[in-house]
Amino acid sequence: MALNSSLAENRKWWLLAAMSGVLGLIVLDETIVAVSLPSMARDLGLSVSATHWVVNAYLLSFTCAVALAGRMGDHFSRRSYFTVGAILFAIASLLAAIAANGAMLIAARALQGVAAALIFPTSIAILTTAFKPEERGVAFGYQTTVGAIFMASGPLIGGFLTETVSWRMIFWIGIPFVLAIVLLLWLVWSQDYDAKKTNQSRPSAKTDKFGPAFLILALLALVTSVMQGPDWGWFSPLTVSLFLLGCALVTVFRHWELTHPAPILDLNLLKIPEFRGGVIIFAIFQFEKITLFVFVAQFLQTTVGISPILSGAAVSLAILPTLGTSVLVGKLTDKLGSRRVFLFGASVHAVAILLVAIASIRENYLLTFLPLLLWGASMPSIAIPVRRVQMNSVPQEKHGQASGINLTLQMLGGSLGLAAMSALHAGIPSYAVLFAVIGATTLLALPIAMRTIERT
Known part of the structure; x- marks a missing residue:
């Protein structure tokens, strides 16, 4: 039965609210933990390496699971699939909140990452189906705005709860929120938001079983x-x-997926220039995002000497400014195209990080904070244009899988980046050098965009 157009329009925007909450929940879980790490280490007796695993267990499990989760989400009812992931996220949050030791906390964080891998690519696929191509820039703009609210509040909330109550509260607060998202999704759902099944999107008896293990x-x-x-x-x-084994298994995985009759990941999507360039970006x-969150908070607490609450407030x-720039960037992207908006915004973004590096030499709170404002304001000009051009370049029945592939390599960038910058800082204990390397790496996105994003 056809939906009334007015009702369909209202449902679409309520759905945007629910899916925006998903992005908010995931970025909150990335940012709220960083400020609380010193307190976790003291309470649970964690080493420096174990403390970093509290962050990277989430990133790594998300990375390992998200491509498979995105692919499988195209085979089932998106509403049911999303609900399973959300309930699993709530359970993992509960386990993290009551963790008695470091091993339990790290395991719970890994389970949170798996759950996030189930729900996030599905949320992107749902939104992409619900909105027309010419509306997706605005939709992703509003979603990024909500994500920015949670991202901005994460460090401040984490610092406040850690100092006034306990670091455990940062995990408790997510449980009712994720259940509310599920309730809203079920109230506004329409079967039109599920993927249109094709011969390529149906499960097959020959479905790849070893590819996920290799990955x-x-x-x-x-x-x-x-x-x-x-x-x-x-x-x-x-x-x-371990490093050589990982490299060898990546090669095996690539060959397996390209030759398997029903691969779990359609690596041929990476042949699409816009999609491939977006993945790298x-x-x-x-x-750069996850390393700045972790090391700016660490710099402000250990070098500048301010409290967790104040360091969280600085990052928040x-x-x-992202709250004001997200919708603006979304509208400009729909009007001007992704290429021009991205090139300008990414240039400002990278320069802002380099200014943070220069300011950190003086070990001054205000001088460090000012370029961070520019960094935050320019953040949407990376995410929105690239996500828009990626999803517009991929067939609808593969939106879930495309999101999974994109998020796999995105989170791998965060995991390896955090590990590499931790190692760099251990060898060269200079925050100026650390931030300079992060800024220089961010500049690499510009030539990639020039070659792949809306070239004509």
Whole structure:
């Protein structure tokens, strides 16, 4: 039965609210933990390496699971699939909140990452189906605005709860929120938001069973070798063996997927220039975002000497301009196209990070905070144009899988980036050098965009 056009329009915007909450929940979980790490380490007796695993367990499990989750989400009812992931996220949050030791906390964070991998690519696929191509820039703009609210509030909330109550509260607060998202989704759902099934999107008896195993083992070996390199020694037999094993398994995985009759990941999507370029750019974006969140908070607390609440406030206020720029960037992207908006915004973004590096030499709160404002304000000009051009370049029945592939490499960029910058800072304990490397790496997105994003 056809939906009344007015009702369909209202449902679409309520759905946008629910799916925006999903992005908010995931970015909140990335940012709220960083400020609380010193308190977690003291309470649970965590080493420096174990403390970093609290962050990277989430990133790594998300990375390992998201491509498979995105593919499988195209085979089932998106509403049911999303609900399973959301309930799993609530359970993982509960386990993290009551963790009695570091091992339990890290395991719960890994389970949170798996759950986030189930719900996020599905949310992107739902939104892409619900909105017309010419409306998606605005839709992603509003979604990014909500995500920015959570991203901005994460460090401040984390610092406040850690100082006034307990770091455990940062996990408790997500449980009712994720259940509310599920309720809203069920209230406004329409069958039109499910994928249109084709011969290519139906499950097959020949579905790839070994590809996911190759991918998970490859990523686990690579990230572990980089994460543990400073502790084990970069040229120790274990570190080198794990790294080489990871590289070998990546090669095996690529060959397996390209030759399998029903691969779990359609790597041919990477032949689409706009999609391939976007994947690389998102990996760079995740790298600079997660490393700045962790190390700016650390710099402000350990070097400048301010409290967790004030360090969280600094990061939160830096992201605050995103609330005003997200919708503006979305509208400009629909009007001007992704290429011009991205090139300008990404240039400003990278320069802002380099200014943070220069300001950190003076070890002054205000001088560091000012370029962070510019960094936060320019953040939507990376995510919105690239996501829009990526999803417009991929067939509708593969939107879930495309989101999964994109998020796999994006989160891998964050995982490897955090591990690499931790190792760099251990060898060269200079925040100026650290931030300069992050800024220079961000500049690499510009030539990639010039070659792949809306070239004609």
